Amino acid sequence: METVYDWITVAIFGGMVVLFLHRSTQDEPKDSLIQYLPPAVGCALANYVGNHGQGPLSAAIVVAVLVYILLVLKPFDLKLW
Template sequence: MHGVYDWVTVLLFGAIATLFLQRSVGRAVAGDRVLAYLPPALGCAIANYLGNSGWHLPALLLLAATIAYILVRLRPWIRG
């Protein structure tokens, strides 16, 4: 891990994975599906690639969209 994008995307992916694991052992949250976690995971991977390739603006926009998706769709503040 050499750059800022590596650290940011790995931390964000870790948060997504933690949320998934936490919800998989708790009570079911309405509308929570396994496939809902795929877009933010892909967003992290693609943003990391773009950022490391020098495409900073698209990488930052994709990171912002990924965070917005997590907040709107996955709703991490709702406990399962």
Template sequence: METIYDWVTLGIFAGLVVLFLQRSTSETEHEKDSLGWYLAAGAGCAVTNYFGNKGNDIVAVVVLAATLGLIFVFLKPFNFGSSAGP
């Protein structure tokens, strides 16, 4: 745990684990929520951490942005604009 990339990717990965566990015990079915998307996001965290630790900051930031985009587009951790509730 030497660089900021270690902490950021660990936080994102922990969030992925919580999201996966929460959804796997949920009774509702989530569209396009397959294990492959979690694998891709975890691999994105690993690649970001690798390049960040090697000093390739530009590549690490681009991969991090792509990973966050993948998470928000395909896994949809937040329900923006949902009309659930009174």
């Protein structure tokens, strides 16, 4: 945990873990584990790219991961459309 990329991606990943654990304890879980793979890989990729001097690309990947989480995993009961 040395760079800002480490902290940001670990925080996002930790949030996804909490979301998954919370939803998996429901009577009828509606999420599948495979839905969490793209943002997890995105976090790893953003961290790797950021640690190798590609800050803007890392930021774009983090934004894409957050958009995926909001639109696919829907952690909040927001009615976006």
